[in-house]
Amino acid sequence: MIFAFLTSSIIDLNNEILSAPEKAVGLSFKLLGSMAFWGGVLRVAEKSGLVAKIAQIFRPLLKRLFVGVDENGEAFGAIVMNITANLMGLGNAATPLGIKAICELSKEQSSKGTATRSMVAFVVINTASIQLIPTTVATLRASHGSMAPMEILPACLVSAACALTVGLTLVFLLDRLFVGKGRGL
């Protein structure tokens, strides 16, 4: 506000307040159709057991990452399902599974309010989540007249994979620096 007065752009600011809410509704309607469509498609994938099947592929990889977590326990099962759901873009399903995973991890490793290495690794994976089909971005690109809305896919995957690699490497490297209950778990 004050900045706008100083730079005499108060007219722009006024117009922005009057037009921005409408733009927000426009954006949400632009996405409504494709969000509903992918919600439907992914629900079919969930109900047919396809998501659970894909989760099986990631089990061996995740077993090596979450050393010390009981692979037949509730925590590990929820971790695998949460990561698969994130990968497939099932945001609605991923969050409750993730909450279950972190709570079970906390119980299994009796963390008592301190994040264990496995918990840190799990949260970092969720903050750098790789999505196989960036549907929201592709939809908006298409609606803004992009010639190839999905051309960004390889770049997205490489970028997310690098981010995840750096994040996870640091999780293991810095584990020794932060002394506390959760070390090495």
Next chain:
Amino acid sequence: MKLTSAVIPAVVAFIFAYGWYKKVDIFEEFLAGALENIKVSFDILPALIILMTCIGMLTSSGSVSLLTGLLAPAADVLGFPPECLPLTLLRPLSGSGALAMYESIITDCSPDSFAGRVASVIMGSTETTFYTVAVYYGAAKVKNIRHTLVCAVAADITGFIISCAAVRLFL
């Protein structure tokens, strides 16, 4: 890029075929899933309205260009498009806010411009870091999060830099 255009049709066809093979009531399940996401769209609408208005106010008041101007030299060294700088600051904090910012970038520049592509890759390869950390640790009642934020933010910064490099290399 013909190949990337085939990804969505192939995935959709495969999911429906697999559902049909497993005797899922595809139509019913599709409707239920679609309805669920329509509800989500409306749930985030109030937040989108206030955030988009705030972002619009910040942009039109010139505060964003001031901030961008301050960060521009650093971005210049990396060859990072200055238009995407505000997005990198907002992305870890707010999902709806980043979405609104992204839409304004691809409206101002085209989605196929360098800045538009970098913004798209950033949106497609990073997450709302601080929100995720707060939700998960809040649920598990964790007070000492140790090195979580250092690792997550390092991952985000890597994502931003690689997004820009990947657009240069692949597109």
